[in-house]
Amino acid sequence: MTTSRRKFIQRSSLLAASTLLPLGCSDHSDRPATGERTAIVIGSGFAGSVAALRLGQAGISTIVLERGQQWSVTGPDTFPTTTNFDRRGTWSIPSSGSSNAGQSGYAGLLETIPGKNVAAVCGACLGGGSLVYGGVLIQPAQKEFEQVFPYLSFQDMDNIYYRRVLATLGAAPIPDDVLASPNYAAHRTFIEDTSALGYEVRRPHTGFDWDIIRQEITGEVPAAASIGEYAFGCNSNAKLSTDKNYLHDAVATGNVAIRSLTEVELIRERTPSGYTVVCRRISAEGEVLEEYELVTDYLFMAAGSMNTTRLLLKSQHAGELRGANDRVGSGWGTNGDLLLAQLHPDVSTGAQGGPACIAATDTSNPAHTVTFMHSPVSIAPLQLQMSMAVPDRTGQLLYNSETDATVIDWESDAGTPSILAQQASFERIVGSNGGAAAPFIEGQIWHPLGGAVMNDACDTLGQLYGYRNLFVVDGSLLPGSAAGVNPALTVAANAERIMEAIVDGLVRETV
Numbered sequence: 001m002t003t004s005r006r007k008f009i010q011r012s013s014l015l016a017a018s019t020l021l022p023l024g025c026s027d028h029s030d031r032p033a034t035g036e037r038t039a040i041v042i043g044s045g046f047a048g049s050v051a052a053l054r055l056g057q058a059g060i061s062t063i064v065l066e067r068g069q070q071w072s073v074t075g076p077d078t079f080p081t082t083t084n085f086d087r088r089g090t091w092s093i094p095s096s097g098s099s100n101a102g103q104s105g106y107a108g109l110l111e112t113i114p115g116k117n118v119a120a121v122c123g124a125c126l127g128g129g130s131l132v133y134g135g136v137l138i139q140p141a142q143k144e145f146e147q148v149f150p151y152l153s154f155q156d157m158d159n160i161y162y163r164r165v166l167a168t169l170g171a172a173p174i175p176d177d178v179l180a181s182p183n184y185a186a187h188r189t190f191i192e193d194t195s196a197l198g199y200e201v202r203r204p205h206t207g208f209d210w211d212i213i214r215q216e217i218t219g220e221v222p223a224a225a226s227i228g229e230y231a232f233g234c235n236s237n238a239k240l241s242t243d244k245n246y247l248h249d250a251v252a253t254g255n256v257a258i259r260s261l262t263e264v265e266l267i268r269e270r271t272p273s274g275y276t277v278v279c280r281r282i283s284a285e286g287e288v289l290e291e292y293e294l295v296t297d298y299l300f301m302a303a304g305s306m307n308t309t310r311l312l313l314k315s316q317h318a319g320e321l322r323g324a325n326d327r328v329g330s331g332w333g334t335n336g337d338l339l340l341a342q343l344h345p346d347v348s349t350g351a352q353g354g355p356a357c358i359a360a361t362d363t364s365n366p367a368h369t370v371t372f373m374h375s376p377v378s379i380a381p382l383q384l385q386m387s388m389a390v391p392d393r394t395g396q397l398l399y400n401s402e403t404d405a406t407v408i409d410w411e412s413d414a415g416t417p418s419i420l421a422q423q424a425s426f427e428r429i430v431g432s433n434g435g436a437a438a439p440f441i442e443g444q445i446w447h448p449l450g451g452a453v454m455n456d457a458c459d460t461l462g463q464l465y466g467y468r469n470l471f472v473v474d475g476s477l478l479p480g481s482a483a484g485v486n487p488a489l490t491v492a493a494n495a496e497r498i499m500e501a502i503v504d505g506l507v508r509e510t511v
């Protein structure tokens with residue numbers, strides 16, 4: 001892989017560049033031996049982590065470019081918390097083409113992209129959404145899976161890829177002893193309420209180390225997840241984010257280098273093959289330290305639904321991606337999410353332990369299965385549930401070249417059958433426990449999906465129609481829905497499926 005144009009904005013950054021590769025890996029930026037093919041992965045969230053590991057294991061020289069910082073727990077104040085939320089929580093670095101480009105900001109953990117009727121929220125750090133997510137790793141039911149992904153084999157996903165992700169992350173359901181401990185009373189209340197209604201109650205896998213949570217409960221390590229502080233990173237180090245497993249293992253192959261605080265700005269198609277990736281290296285405060293281009297044979301888009309789609313649309317708009325594909329941006333959606341809250345008479349003061357680890361599914365409406373994930377928040381007597389169903393329709397992502405921003409075109413879905421079904425299921429819970437529904441919390445979408453959808457903008461192996469060796473592997477592939485449940489497990493398992501199917505072919509191209 002070669003650096004074809006390097007423009008050092010600060011001479012001193014050259015030294016810093018040599019220390020950029022975390023996790024003990026070496027820099028693979030020089031083009032390897034003649035004939036050897038190279039890969040770039042843009043983004044290091046769930047899908048980018050999977051792609052990096054499988055490319056590295058296949059012996060393909062790979063660079064992962066991640067705009068955000070690497071975060072490592074150094075003490076109980078490493079990450080912001082709900083009661084101590086500061087600039088560490090927010091990605092506020094202006095993009096290079098916006099009117100406030102060059103102004104300082106901070107490479108915080110979460111980016112919020114405002115849009116019509118909704119605002120999408122996504123991770124912005126090494127490990128992406130795996131650092132800021134609620135830990136839910138839930139598998140969709142076969143019926144909803146086949147409704148949303150009629151072109152994929154549920155049996156293969158069930159038997160192979162979901163299991164592979166859970167094993168690699170080290171995920172497990174909440175153990176009995178933790179669920180029985182005092183801080184998990186709100187979970188137990190939720191189980192009682194929904195079981196009494198005949199909802200199917202499950203303990204899905206979670207991406208947390210339950211032994212560390214046990215140590216929190218006994219006071220051996222500072223409390224974090226067990227007192228509801230599990231989003232925005234987890235200060236007890238209990239969260240099994242992909243920097244600790246997939247990315248760590250990828251670097252250990254010796255074939256993968258990671259460049260954090262490196263934002264991709266544009267993708268350019270090369271003749272006769274391959275891609276140029278235009279990037280900028282930034283400081284945590286947003287100062288541009290270096291701009292350069294990398295050339296690669298295989299390009300993997302894993303910047304998440306909002307940013308993979310943005311990069312593709314922006315590069316198309318700039319005339320740098322010239323293949324015909326007018327489907328990019330279509331099929332975007334909110335996963336059918338609804339955040340619902342109630343004041344519960346039996347939820348008393350005190351911490352609500354996390355992460356989110358109990359699901360209850362109402363199958364009584366044949367048209368719309370509704371799944372609730374109990375989402376602990378330590379504000380008694382509040383009970384918060386993330387509710388999901390397969391949505392009725394999708395919207396679109398567009399690119400505004402004047403502001404260099406993604407535009408979310410989303411009609412309000414209040415009143416659609418799937419939203420009404422969720423509200424009806426929720427009202428049954430509230431009605432049965434004698435509580436009071438709090439006003440709906442609308443608009444914040446934690447599960448944006450779509451924009452480069454399989455079997456539409458891409459083939460079912462993620463290759464973008466019109467472009468050879470440009471693979472989308474992330475949440476952009478899902479058509480606005482993860483089949484009625486939280487998406488991270490399906491995003492990662494789908495990336496595993498794609499990598500298994502293509503990687504041998506990529507290796508053979510090197511011969």
Ligand SMILES: Cc1cc2nc3c(=O)[nH]c(=O)nc-3n(C[C@H](O)[C@H](O)[C@H](O)COP(=O)(O)OP(=O)(O)OC[C@H]3O[C@@H](n4cnc5c(N)ncnc54)[C@H](O)[C@@H]3O)c2cc1C
Nearest residue numbers: 043045047067124128129134136264303304475486487488
């Ligand atoms: C607050 C919150 C809670 C959530 N909780 C859950 C949960 O409990 N369970 C669940 O299933 N899902 C949850 N999600 C959703 C889940 O995090 C996402 O669905 C998942 O992370 C998507 O994976 P991905 O690989 O598509 O993208 P991401 O994980 O978002 O990764 C994309 C990566 O690309 C990087 N990137 C973006 N643009 C660029 C660029 N131009 N150059 C370089 N790098 C770039 C980003 O910084 C990021 O690291 C939650 C999301 C949020 C925001």
